[in-house]
Amino acid sequence: MEIRPTTDKDLDVFVDTVHAAFGRFPETPVEGGGLWWSALEIDRCLLAVTADGRAVGTAAAYSFELTLPGETPVPAAGVTAVGVLPSHRRQGVLSAMMRHQLTELRDRGEFLSVLLASEATIYGRFGYGPATYTGRLTVPRHRAALALPRARGVAQGPTTGSVEVLRRSECGEILEEVYDRYRRAQPGALSRPHRWWALRAGQPPIAPAPRHVAVHRDAGGVPDGYASYSVDAGTLTVDETIACDDSVFTALARFVLGHDLVGQVVFHHVPPRHPLRWQLADFRAGEVAGDMDWLRVRLLDVPRALTARGWFAEGELVLDVADPFLGEHGRYLLTVRDGKADCVPTDLQPDLSLDVRDLGSVYLGGTTPSTLVRAGHVRAHHSDAAALADALFHTDRSPHCLHWF
Numbered sequence: 001m002e003i004r005p006t007t008d009k010d011l012d013v014f015v016d017t018v019h020a021a022f023g024r025f026p027e028t029p030v031e032g033g034g035l036w037w038s039a040l041e042i043d044r045c046l047l048a049v050t051a052d053g054r055a056v057g058t059a060a061a062y063s064f065e066l067t068l069p070g071e072t073p074v075p076a077a078g079v080t081a082v083g084v085l086p087s088h089r090r091q092g093v094l095s096a097m098m099r100h101q102l103t104e105l106r107d108r109g110e111f112l113s114v115l116l117a118s119e120a121t122i123y124g125r126f127g128y129g130p131a132t133y134t135g136r137l138t139v140p141r142h143r144a145a146l147a148l149p150r151a152r153g154v155a156q157g158p159t160t161g162s163v164e165v166l167r168r169s170e171c172g173e174i175l176e177e178v179y180d181r182y183r184r185a186q187p188g189a190l191s192r193p194h195r196w197w198a199l200r201a202g203q204p205p206i207a208p209a210p211r212h213v214a215v216h217r218d219a220g221g222v223p224d225g226y227a228s229y230s231v232d233a234g235t236l237t238v239d240e241t242i243a244c245d246d247s248v249f250t251a252l253a254r255f256v257l258g259h260d261l262v263g264q265v266v267f268h269h270v271p272p273r274h275p276l277r278w279q280l281a282d283f284r285a286g287e288v289a290g291d292m293d294w295l296r297v298r299l300l301d302v303p304r305a306l307t308a309r310g311w312f313a314e315g316e317l318v319l320d321v322a323d324p325f326l327g328e329h330g331r332y333l334l335t336v337r338d339g340k341a342d343c344v345p346t347d348l349q350p351d352l353s354l355d356v357r358d359l360g361s362v363y364l365g366g367t368t369p370s371t372l373v374r375a376g377h378v379r380a381h382h383s384d385a386a387a388l389a390d391a392l393f394h395t396d397r398s399p400h401c402l403h404w405f
C-alpha cells in the first residue's frame with residue numbers, strides 16, 4: 001500500500017472515498033459550493049492506494065490558526081476527512097496515513113496539529129489529547145429571567161449597544177469580521193479562513209442555510225457579536241453565539257431568551273463553566289447536555305509548542321514526555337518568567353512523566369495536570385509536582401472551540 005498526495009485529477013476519487021468511508025454519497029460535484037469538502041486544500045490531501053491502484057483511505061489537513069493562551073494565534077494543521085473503506089479496515093491503513101501525515105507536517109515546519117474526532121477512542125494512540133470541551137445549554141423560556149448583577153458598579157441592565165436581526169443572506173462580511181476578532185482573543189479558537197466563508201463551506205452560519213442572525217453593535221455602531229439561530233416548533237436553537245466580550249454575550253443571550261412564541265432556547269457550543277448559568281436567576285433553569293470533548297491537540301515539537309503559548313505564573317518544571325507512536329522520548333526543563341517560557345532538553349530528575357497526548361490535553365489550560373495524575377495517566381514524581389504543574393499551566397481564560405471541520 002502506498003500513501004500519496006492527491007492531485008486535482010483525483011480529487012473526485014478522494015471525495016468519493018471519504019464519503020464511502022462514512023457510508024454516504026457525495027451530494028453534488030465539487031463546483032457546487034456550500035459543501036464542506038469544497039474548502040479542502042488539495043496539496044494537503046492524502047490517498048492510501050493499494051497495489052492494484054485502488055484508493056482505500058483518505059486524510060487531509062487545513063491550514064488554520066489556533067489561538068493559544070495569551071491571545072497568541074499560531075499556525076495549526078486541522079486534520080480532517082480521515083476515512084478507510086469498510087472493506088479495508090483494521091489492517092493498519094489509518095496508522096500508515098497518520099504516520100505519513102505527522103511526518104509531513106513536521107517537514108512543513110508545523111508544530112501543532114488539531115482535529116475533531118468522530119469517535120473518542122481513535123486518536124489517543126496517535127498522540128492527540130482532548131483539549132477543549134463543549135455542551136448544549138437548554139433554558140425553558142418561562143424560567144429564563146437573568147439575575148441582576150450583584151457586583152457594585154456593574155450595569156444593571158443592557159449596556160449601550162444595539163441588536164439588529166438580519167437574515168443570514170443579508171449579513172455580508174459582518175460574521176466573518178466579528179468571528180475573526182473574537183477568535184484572536186479566545187484560547188482554543190480556530191481561524192475560519194476567508195475561503196470557507198466565500199465557499200460557504202461548513203456548518204451554519206458559514207453554510208448558507210436559512211438563519212436569523214442577531215447582530216450586536218457597540219455604541220459606535222461597530223458589530224461586536226452575533227447569535228445565529230432558527231426557530232422550529234417552539235424551540236429557538238442558537239448555532240453559535242460569538243461575542244467580543246462578556247457584556248456582548250449577555251446582551252445576545254438576553255435577546256434570544258426574550259424571544260416571543262418560544263418555549264425553550266437551546267444554546268449550542270456553550271463551554272463548561274460558562275457564566276450564563278450563573279446569570280440565570282434560577283440556576284436550575286439551565287440544563288446541560290451533550291457534554292463532550294471537542295478539539296484534540298497534538299504537539300509535534302514540544303519545546304516550540306511550550307514556548308509559543310502565553311503563561312500566567314512563574315516557575316520551573318521538568319517534564320518527561322513520551323511519544324510512543326513516533327517512537328520518541330524527551331526530557332525538558334520548562335522555565336517560565338514574565339509570561340514567557342524557555343524549554344530546553346535536560347538530564348534533571350522529572351517532576352512529571354507523561355504521554356504527548358496528555359501534554360496536548362493540558363496545553364491550552366482546559367484540563368489540569370492534577371486531574372490526569374489522579375486519573376492515573378500522568379505520573380507525579382513527588383508530592384508537590386501536580387500542584388506545581390497546575391499552577392504553571394493555569395490560564396487566564398478557559399479554552400473553547402466551536403469551529404466544525
Ligand SMILES: CC(=O)SCCNC(=O)CCNC(=O)[C@H](O)C(C)(C)COP(=O)(O)OP(=O)(O)OC[C@H]1O[C@@H](n2cnc3c(N)ncnc32)[C@H](O)[C@@H]1OP(=O)(O)O
Pocket residue numbers: 021022079080081082083084085088089090091092093094095096115116117118119121122125
Ligand atoms: C479527524 C477525522 O476525520 S475523524 C473521522 C474518522 N473516520 C471515521 O470515523 C469514518 C469511519 N471509520 C473509518 O473510516 C475507519 O474505521 C478508521 C479511519 C476510524 C480506522 O481506520 P483503520 O484503517 O481501520 O485503522 P487501523 O487499522 O490503522 O487501526 C489502528 C488502531 O486503531 C484502532 N481503531 C481503529 N478504528 C477504531 C475505532 N473506530 N475505535 C477504536 N479503535 C479503533 C485499531 O483497533 C488499531 O488498534 P491497535 O493499533 O491497537 O491494533
